[in-house]
Amino acid sequence: MAINELRSISTFVKAAELGSLRKAALALDISPQAASKALAQLEAHLNARLFHRTTRVMSLTDAGQRLLEEVQPAVLGMQRALQNARTARDEFAGPLRIAGPRTTFQAILWRLVEEFCDLHPAIQPDVLLDDRVGNWVEDRIDVGFRLGPSPHEGVIARRLFPLQMVICGAPAYFQKHGVPESPAALSSHCCSAFRRPATGKVAPWYIKTDGQTLDQPVVPAICSNDEVFELQAVLAGKVLGQLAGVTAAPYIRSGLLIPVLIEHMPDIASYFVYFGSRSSQLARARAFIDLAVQRLTDNPELVLSDSELRAARPRPRGPGSKGKAGPNRR
8 A cells, every 4th residue: 555654654743742633634734534544554554553542532652652752853853944945935035046148238137136135135146147048947047037038938937128239330430431321331331240159150230121120241340259349349430330229328328329220220039037936936036026127127228219219310411421420419
């Protein structure tokens, strides 16, 4: 006969403590029949009688007393461990493992983590930044951020804000090379390219044409697998770049970069926050997710509006300028 040893031993210990099988069943939230069956299975399994029973009283036999002395410390330890696990789930102290993309997201995630740690000083953030998508289950990730849909089943996603890919350059670049008037004109311009760290392949530029997002071939004058390096090359006026909106936004707003071909800016992806089931989450993970959703969902600081893009476009300087332009300050 199969025996559920954990239930049988728990029933035995509780019955010994309370002196009643009915009270033990009530304390364990099982039926009296289930408790009686569990105890009978344990006695049959051990081939020993554990209790003397009368209609009113049950007391331990010698075999039952020896078994209780052996197993009770272990059962109590197990119960403490289970209670500690339940308590830990609701604690705001302890480690919080967070994963996110290295490219475009470092500064955003740092501000979020900094604010969360100010609110909850006992949190110990453990942040994994990697453009490769690892196995979040094996890596014990509590909260993850990434572009686009998750490759893992069983995770819950909340959209945060769209990824804008903005073709832009420094005023000095346009003074020297002019402004591309169409995607086809990019072939005659000095362009940067981003080499994806995860694959080693050069990422294409993306162009929206007639409502479709297409790959736009460019001949890279500078290629790098580091977003900050690419940004510096664009700011220096050496190349045009197609930069993530969250990266380019502060420089476009300050006039250090000028967006071009904005009517061809594609809609290719959004950032998401990912997490497991709410019912089994750590309280600190739930709070961090709530803060991320509150701070990042369609945050105008992270997304350039149409009016901002139009106002920042270059404007012709008049006849004889040969396509060279400066920023629109009207």
